[in-house]
Amino acid sequence: xxxxxxxxxxxxxxxxxxxxxxxxxxxxxxxxxxxxxxxxxxxxxxxxxxxxxxxxxxxxxxxxxxxxxxxxxxxxxxxxxxxxxxxxxxxxxxxxxxxxxxxxxxxxxxxxxxxxxxxxxxxxxxxxxxxxxxxxxxxxx
Amino acid sequence: xxxxxxxxxxxxxxxxxxxxxxxxxxxxxxxxxxxxxxxxxxxxxxxxxxxxxxxxxxxxxxxxxxxxxxxxxxxxxxxxxxxxxxxxxxxxxxxxxxxxxxxxxxxxxxxxxxxxxxxxxxxxxxxxxxxxxxxxxxxxxxxxxxxxxxxxxxxxxxxxxxxxxxxxxxxxxxxxxxxxxxxxxxxxxxxxxxxxxxxxxxxxxxxxxxxxxxxxxxxxxxxxxxxxxxxxxxxxxxxxxxxxxxxxxxxxxxxxxxxxxxxxxxxxxxxxxxxxxxxxxxxxxxxxxxxxxxxxxxxxxxxxxxxxxxxxxxxxxxxxxxxxxxxxxxxxxxxxxxxxxxxxxxxxxxxxxxxxxxxxxxxxxxxxxxxxxxxxxxxxxxxxxxxxxxxxxxxxxxxxxxxxxxxx
Numbered sequence: 063x064x065x066x067x068x069x070x071x072x073x074x075x076x077x078x079x080x081x082x083x084x085x086x087x088x089x090x091x092x093x094x095x096x097x098x099x100x101x102x103x104x105x106x107x108x109x110x111x112x113x114x115x116x117x118x119x120x121x122x123x124x125x126x127x128x129x130x131x132x133x134x135x136x137x138x139x140x141x142x143x144x145x146x147x148x149x150x151x152x153x154x155x156x157x158x159x160x161x162x163x164x165x166x167x168x169x170x171x172x173x174x175x176x177x178x179x180x181x182x183x184x185x186x187x188x189x190x191x192x193x194x195x196x197x198x199x200x201x202x203x
Numbered sequence: 204x205x206x207x208x209x210x211x212x213x214x215x216x217x218x219x220x221x222x223x224x225x226x227x228x229x230x231x232x233x234x235x236x237x238x239x240x241x242x243x244x245x246x247x248x249x250x251x252x253x254x255x256x257x258x259x260x261x262x263x264x265x266x267x268x269x270x271x272x273x274x275x276x277x278x279x280x281x282x283x284x285x286x287x288x289x290x291x292x293x294x295x296x297x298x299x300x301x302x303x304x305x306x307x308x309x310x311x312x313x314x315x316x317x318x319x320x321x322x323x324x325x326x327x328x329x330x331x332x333x334x335x336x337x338x339x340x341x342x343x344x345x346x347x348x349x350x351x352x353x354x355x356x357x358x359x360x361x362x363x364x365x366x367x368x369x370x371x372x373x374x375x376x377x378x379x380x381x382x383x384x385x386x387x388x389x390x391x392x393x394x395x396x397x398x399x400x401x402x403x404x405x406x407x408x409x410x411x412x413x414x415x416x417x418x419x420x421x422x423x424x425x426x427x428x429x430x431x432x433x434x435x436x437x438x439x440x441x442x443x444x445x446x447x448x449x450x451x452x453x454x455x456x457x458x459x460x461x462x463x464x465x466x467x468x469x470x471x472x473x474x475x476x477x478x479x480x481x482x483x484x485x486x487x488x489x490x491x492x493x494x495x496x497x498x499x500x501x502x503x504x505x506x507x508x509x510x511x512x513x514x515x516x517x518x519x520x521x522x523x524x525x526x527x528x529x530x531x532x533x534x535x536x537x538x539x540x541x542x543x544x545x546x547x548x549x550x551x552x553x554x555x556x557x558x559x560x561x562x563x564x565x566x567x568x569x570x571x572x573x574x575x576x577x578x579x580x581x582x583x584x585x586x587x588x589x590x591x592x593x594x595x596x597x598x599x600x601x602x603x604x605x606x607x608x609x610x611x
Contacts, residue, residue: 065554065605069547099546100563100570100577122576124546180553184546 067174068181069125076129076168081136084118090199094191096183101127105191107138109199114138114146119188126181130172131188137166143196150193157182205497205505210586212237212493223556226591231376231535231582232560233426234407236490240429243489244482254478256455270481273488274471277436280491281402281421282412288444290471291479294435295403296326298422299370301437301474302399303330306420306447307368313339316366318396320345320353320382321572322375325565327401327422331370340367347572350528351378358390366396373405377564377573377580378527379510379535381405388417397443403427407584408506408534410499413438425483430490434483437474444470451476502585506534509583509592516596522603526573535582537564540599543606545579551602557595 086106095102101123108116117135121128134153138146153169155162159176175185210216213235218225227235247269253262255270274286283289292298311317317331321344335342345361348354353371362369369391374381384400391398397419405411407428413421420443425434439447449456449467456476458466467473494502513536517523522541540548549561560580563570570576581595 065551068550069605098562100567101546102576124544126546178550181546181550 068178070171070174072168072171073125073129076132077125080119080128080132082116082118082132082139083120085120086116086118089116090195090202092191092195092198094187094194096123096127096187098183099123101184101187103127103131103188103191105131105135105188105195107192107195107199109143112142112144112200114141114143114196117192119191121188123187124181124184126172126175126184127187130185131191133166133169133172134188134192137164137169138192143200146196147193150189150196153189154186157186204508205501205585207588209497210588212239213586214238214241216586220556220558221554226557226594228581228583228587228591228595229558229560230407230584230587231404231427231580233432234429234584235586236431236486237429237493239493240431240486240489244431244486247482247485252482255481256472266481269485269488270479273484273491276488276491277423278438280411280495281406281423281438282414283438284414285441287469287471288438288441290437290439290444290474291484292422292435292437292474293433293480294424294426295324295401295422298420298435298437299327299399299401300330301450302420302422302439302447303334304450305474306397306443307331307334308338309446309448311335311338311340311367314365315340316343316363317341317368317370318343318345318361318366318391319370320372321347322351322378322380322566322569323370323372324376324401324403325567326403327370327372327399328568331368334368345371351375351380351526352528353380353382353387355383355386355390358387362390362394362396364394366391366394368399369396370399370401372401372403373411374408374533375527375569376404376535376582377537377566377569377578379532379537380527381409381531381533384418385416388419392417404533407494407502408499409503419443425487425490428487428490429493431483431486434480434487436487439470441470444474447474449473449476453477455479497585505585506583509587509589510534510536512589513581513583513592513595516592517599520596520599520603523599526575526578534584535580537578537580539575539578540603543602545577547606548579548599548602551605552595552598555594555598555601557598559595 089108103121251265253266399420400418402423406423421438426432453476545561
């Protein structure tokens with residue numbers, strides 16, 4: 063068990079300086095928490111014509127959950143809702159140890175989480191939120 | 204202090220985790236099991252296994268004797284007058300649900316009050332929320348002092364003539380506070396209310412006497428007191444058990460069954476529908492024998508010394524916050540390190556073979572009161588040593604260094 067496999071520098075950078083932290087006026091809001099550990103996220107998506115124009119989040123949680131949320135917001139901006147759902151699926155694959163590559167390379171740093179089973183739920187929190195938001199905005203169309 | 208030789212009786216402690224000797228500091232979540240308990244359950248399955256209260260055959264009698272013998276042991280262990288006041292349950296949660304659904308649901312009416320504290324584990328909180336919602340009773344909270352203790356004046360001020368139930372934990376699983384349950388019982392009774400005590404964190408660690416406390420109900424879990432998971436007990440005063448309604452119906456709990464109606468056995472058996480957790484009860488009985496042999500006074504003194512040592516050593520770490528009173532606390536320390544989330548603390552400690560709990564400890568309202576979304580907790584039992592606390596302190600210092608380096 064190598065801690066450096068988990069806490070890669072790019073992860074700590076997102077944790078220290080989260081991208082897209084904050085709130086939006088309007089848009090789809092998804093609140094999600096992890097009842098077993100108390101991590102929580104409030105994610106807002108601005109979806110125009112089926113495309114995620116903007117994404118912001120506020121949250122409270124560990125380095126893994128918050129860095130994953132930060133990376134997710136960068137990755138989904140400019141993507142269609144279907145592409146966002148596909149990205150969330152791809153992220154689930156990464157957590158299962160599948161060999162996947164992301165257009166936004168920072169996400170690859172989270173591949174080490176797979177070796178720490180207790181932390182997978184931390185990493186997937188934000189992705190579950192964005193999946194829910196994407197599905198919700200599809201129904202609203 | 205209890206001799207470290209006692210560790211030889213706990214097979215699980217002798218292993219390496221992530222390349223380091225295991226330091227198990229999560230006994231408040233569940234305790235480890237001594238060989239006597241494991242052997243007793245193995246012996247039961249290898250020699251005596253049968254269903255209880257029915258077979259005419261020899262194994263049936265042996266299984267029944269073992270099961271009912273365990274009930275005697277529980278009664279004796281917590282100072283109950285007789286074994287018939289002990290209902291076997293799945294654990295503390297099921298025991299409290301039985302009181303809530305089988306008793307409180309029938310005595311609470313709109314306008315009545317149920318009084319609890321903000322330090323309750325969810326198992327002694329959600330059942331009361333549900334009773335309040337379903338009966339129209341009000342759920343009230345006794346406020347906490349700044350250090351997490353309960354002041355009797357606040358109990359006096361909260362409990363009224365409308366209070367039907369007061370429910371509180373004996374020992375907090377987060378703050379380590381030991382509540383004055385005996386005095387709380389007096390106040391509750393003065394107003395005609397019943398006191399339900401959550402004994403999940405007290406029964407394993409200190410001498411409990413339900414008659415001295417004079418509580419009306421007392422719930423405990425086997426797995427936190429060196430016993431197996433899946434077994435616990437509810438103590439109730441005989442007149443209250445007689446009034447309480449079963450919440451599970453079926454085999455084992457009946458007397459006569461007709462096509463349209465049935466009669467039930469007396470307490471405690473009327474609350475034990477279905478084949479019970481026989482091997483679990485046998486394991487719990489063996490755990491009680493073990494704890495009595497070690498001596499509850501010795502266990503309490505050992506944990507007291509360890510906790511004082513832990514607080515003294517942990518307090519030397521820069522940027523640590525320790526929650527709860529500094530003195531007279533049960534064997535656990537809940538804390539946070541500045542700038543490192545408790546999950547990250549627990550992961551780094553785990554990489555060094557040290558098991559601590561991180562999260563809200565099933566106490567979300569208490570976490571809000573502490574203004575912490577989550578905390579780390581080290582909890583101790585009779586098998587822990589000062590050397591293990593040294594390993595924890597060393598691990599926490601390394602955690603800080605690691606995160607200072609990683610965050611830069």
